[in-house]
Amino acid sequence: MSFLAYLSDRVAPLAVRALALAFVALAMSVYGVEASVVTFVCAVLALTAAFALVLDWLHRRGFYRQLSETIDALGGQSYLATELVERPRLLEAGLFFDALDRESRSMRDRIADARRREREYREYVETWVHEIKTPIAAARLIAKNNPSPAVDAIDAEVDAVEGYVEQALYYSRSTSLDRDFQIREVVLDDVVRDALRHKARALIDARVTPELEGLDACVHADPKWLSFVVGQVLVNAAKYRRADGEQGHVRIAATRRETGLDAWSTQLEIHDDGIGVPAADVGRVFDKGFTGENGRRFARSTGIGLYLVRELCRKMGVEVWLESEEGVGTSVFLAFPDMVERA
Amino acid sequence: MRRLLVVEDDAHIREELCVLLTRNGYEALALTSFDDVAAQVLEAAPDLVLLDLNLPGVDGQYVCREVRRRSPVPIIVVTSRDNDMDELLTLSLGADDFVPKPYNDQVLLAHVASVLKRSYGEGAAAAEISHGGVTLDTARCRVTVGGQTAELTKNELKILALLMRNAGAVVSRQRIQEELWASDEFVDDNTLTVNVSHLRATLAKVGVEDFVRTKRGMGYLVE
Structure with missing residues (x-):
């Protein structure tokens, strides 16, 4: 609140007062009061009025400045401002403060309510996922114990069901605010092999075989999350195969790259020789719900897999990007920055 | 046991x-x-x-x-x-x-x-699978038929064990591949064919012909 803005807000009363002063001065001169006395009286009145005005401005400014600074400092949670600012003693500012406080309180209640509901839903999804694992485990054991072409086909479908269930679990985990993952040192080879075992059926059915290269590198990540991320990329390699019936390959290789002055990162490349992504779609494949040309033409795409890949990577501090040439293949890169040792 | x-x-x-x-x-x-x-x-x-x-x-x-x-x-x-x-x-x-x-x-x-x-201790998990006169020692990677013994490779052992456990049922090539992938042997279609023909050759050496049969378009079978 600048002084000018404060003044302009009080133009009408100030003008009335100036008018009254001018009238008093006029009346005094008419009754023959000496000019010096008139000047003195007017000066005293004008100066005291101005002084009172400045005092009042300073008083109000204190509250509004504190309020706006607190709001700035709170950033995205500015609805908490009235908790931190003291209620002003000025009548109008006090009324304004009360209104603001009531408004933000109802806002806070609603937010708390929404948070609680989100947490409950998330807990339900987690419980549901654990419950459904029992019938899935039973179905798979039955299938393994009774091999036949029909049962094998059902087993493959159960595999797909399990994949979607897993996606739901990670989706609910990726949207939560909690950090329910643990970043630790993991050997890429262990994680990649775990993901390959998980997605074996999809890859085998699509006739895609993996080639592993230089995976003895250690990176910092959550092993389960990373295995899921790699699994999603592998499933895509199986889904978007070329339809020529040839044996497909997916090459999984790690290299060390210097990313800046004395900054290194380990780069994991998952390269398939599938149908590739049209150039127009490459920039959007990580967007939620994006299915693209390939998703519509070749496979059932939900637009969730790569979205989750990006979200989980972001949470783990891993950079992810995709390069592709249509008809040649697709590479998904994961870059794990080295943790800087601080003395 | x-x-x-x-x-x-x-x-x-x-x-x-x-x-x-x-x-x-x-x-x-x-x-x-x-x-x-x-x-x-x-x-x-x-x-x-x-x-x-x-x-x-x-x-x-x-x-x-x-x-x-x-x-x-x-x-x-x-x-x-x-x-x-x-x-x-x-x-x-x-x-x-x-x-x-x-x-x-x-x-x-x-x-x-x-x-x-x-x-x-070592050997505790030793499990033997027998079917049709063929005995498989999974711990020592050996197959024994009527006193004659032959060594198997890891992949051959896994393939034969899977077929013998499911004797009488046709096991698809994908199932076999999946089994091998589960122990980090990421074999493709051609390698599987090679593995199976080696397995047959080994079995023939100890005197069993036609133990592993091919069901065209479906998979393999041990009867």
């Missing part, structure tokens, strides 16, 4: 687990009532316990702790909870290993074999 006790409340899983373990050369027992599980486990005195933590009306963690307090029998906890905290908690209860559901059958068998080896 090692005796394994399955403690699992889901009837389907229980039965199928027993079938799976029996086919893999173990003796499988199962609990059907869940009153005083710890006492039943101790009474059955198995060589290894497969314990599901979510039992009806019983605290699986309590069972685990009770059994461990009174007996050194190896325990593998099988559960659908799979976060790190659960894993840590389980191991702190005195369990020997932890396998999250839904497990791959090969992964579960590998855990069983490794815990048995750790607890009873």
